[in-house]
Amino acid sequence: MNTKEIAAAITGATYPLRISKEISAAAQANGIVIVCGESDDNMAFASAIRDEVGCYDGGTAYLTSDGLLTNECDDEDCPHFAKLKEKAATIEALWCEEGDYSWTFKTDIPHETFEIVEDGGPFCRGIVFALKDVPA
Structure with missing residues (x-):
């Protein structure tokens, strides 16, 4: 499956998003990442990346073609990590x-979108992208 097929398969899902084993396995096998909002404070990553980023009232995740960029320093103001963030998508x-x-996402990474609904109305417009398409 590609990003377009996965986005089409999960659009219209209800919150909280539950991805079938088949779609998750296909996404993982193809290096595809599914991103959506959870509650009011998390950006959730599923399939090829399994993680979350705290983002109460919004926030930013930094990525390379290997996945989420993480700070390996003990210092939040680490100059090494700041340089890595400058080059990350x-x-x-x-x-x-x-x-x-409630949630939408903005990125320059080529992606497809899908919709999650809650109580019959829109909750999240998530994104689906391939790790190989992450510039870095």
Whole structure:
């Protein structure tokens, strides 16, 4: 499966997002990442990346083609990590900034979108992308 097929297969899912074993396995086998919002404070990554980034009221995740960029320093102001962030691709989580969605995402990484609904209305417009397409 490619990003377009995975996005089409999960669009219209209800919150919280539950991805079938088949779709998750296909995404993982093809290096595909699914990103959505959880609750009011997390950007969740599924399939080829399994992690979350805290982003109460929005926030940014930094990525390379290997996955999420993590700070290996004990210091939050680590100059080494700051240099890595400058070169990393970003995904910005937007909280209540577009239409009726609680969560939307902004990135330059080539991607497809899908919708998660809650109580019959829009909750999240998530994204699906391939790790190989992450510039870095």
